[in-house]
Amino acid sequence: MTKHLLTTAALLLGATIISTGALAAEKCSKEPVTVGFLPKLDTDPYFQVAKTGAEEAQGEIGGKVIQQAPSQATAEAQIEFINNLVSQKVDVIAISGNDANAVAPALKRAVKQGVRIVSYDSDVAESARTLFFNQAKGDSLAEMMLESMGQMINYEGDFAILSSTPTATNQNAWIDFMKKRLTEPKYAKMKLVQIAYGQESEQINQQQALGLVQAFPNLKGIIIPAGIGLPAAARALDQAGSLGKVKLTGLAPATLIKKYIQNGSVQDIWWNVKDLGYLTYYGAQALAQCKIDGKEGGKFKAGRLGDYTVGAKGEVVLGPAKIVTPANVEEFKF
Numbered sequence: 001m002t003k004h005l006l007t008t009a010a011l012l013l014g015a016t017i018i019s020t021g022a023l024a025a026e027k028c029s030k031e032p033v034t035v036g037f038l039p040k041l042d043t044d045p046y047f048q049v050a051k052t053g054a055e056e057a058q059g060e061i062g063g064k065v066i067q068q069a070p071s072q073a074t075a076e077a078q079i080e081f082i083n084n085l086v087s088q089k090v091d092v093i094a095i096s097g098n099d100a101n102a103v104a105p106a107l108k109r110a111v112k113q114g115v116r117i118v119s120y121d122s123d124v125a126e127s128a129r130t131l132f133f134n135q136a137k138g139d140s141l142a143e144m145m146l147e148s149m150g151q152m153i154n155y156e157g158d159f160a161i162l163s164s165t166p167t168a169t170n171q172n173a174w175i176d177f178m179k180k181r182l183t184e185p186k187y188a189k190m191k192l193v194q195i196a197y198g199q200e201s202e203q204i205n206q207q208q209a210l211g212l213v214q215a216f217p218n219l220k221g222i223i224i225p226a227g228i229g230l231p232a233a234a235r236a237l238d239q240a241g242s243l244g245k246v247k248l249t250g251l252a253p254a255t256l257i258k259k260y261i262q263n264g265s266v267q268d269i270w271w272n273v274k275d276l277g278y279l280t281y282y283g284a285q286a287l288a289q290c291k292i293d294g295k296e297g298g299k300f301k302a303g304r305l306g307d308y309t310v311g312a313k314g315e316v317v318l319g320p321a322k323i324v325t326p327a328n329v330e331e332f333k334f
Helices: 002-026 045-061 075-087 104-112 138-152 169-181 202-215 229-240 254-262 273-288
Strands: 034-038 064-067 092-095 116-120 131-134 157-163 190-197 219-224 247-250 266-270 299-301 307-309 315-317 322-324
Touching: 034 045, 034 075, 034 273, 045 064, 045 273, 075 092, 075 104, 092 104, 092 273, 104 116, 116 273, 131 273, 138 169, 138 219, 138 247, 138 266, 138 322, 157 169, 157 202, 157 229, 169 190, 190 202, 202 219, 202 229, 219 229, 229 247, 229 254, 229 266, 254 266, 273 299
Parallel strands: 034 064, 034 092, 092 116, 116 131, 131 315, 157 190, 157 219, 219 247, 247 266
Antiparallel strands: 266 322, 299 307
16 A cells, blocks of 8 residues: 555655656746757857847846857757757747758757747757748748849859758748749749759859859859858859859848849848847847737747737747849948
């Protein structure tokens, strides 16, 4: 009888521990907390600029920013850094996912250790995070890239897409959207001939861009939805004498391709990257202090950016992007 009671007590205690672990991330902080930023890649200047925004926000409301990232843009590499951030006892992890589903189990384990999870720039599985801070509506970015390409090649001819990795969540969604839009009459004369991948490497992006031009003699343009890829491809094609004959558009820091934008061979779709880090930090602190809980309709203040409302599936959108042309390129400081 005594043994039975002890066993029952142990089971109840175990259940309590499990329950407490699962709910640990639900505790509300009374003060600003430590936010660990986990970008896709440590050498990408995009994420260094986003970090300056987070640090600006930290200076305004307190707390702490930690940023760590792998040297390879893979889910496996990010998983190790998720575990490292948990061991450092960060309160929130803000991750830009290399693979939405592959990192999900590690993120869910982090939640059981009391860490809240948000994503920014590139989303992870919805079940593994509470909020996603999106630089712009994915459909709008895809539409703008396709429209920009159409403008540059007069909505006629062969074009290719040079993405980053086959598992990049945001880029895959943009590509799927563009494929659907290509069935519309407006784009009827445009033909997507190939999707290639630069693997978040400047050298590979250069090789792939040159390879696409060689493989498709009638190629008129390439859409490159990757911050490392577009400048690398522009330089490679410029040196090869193909830039201009082949138009480029996509996503990249405007300052890195300014001269190509100014001469009309490249267009860019961009936003204020610093503000994305700034917004993410404010939102992460609001989540940690239970000012928002990830449910649609929740509202929080983001300093100089003003008020934000959580949308469906926990998405918070920074704001609309712009097509960067010679007429407005001076507006963009990165």
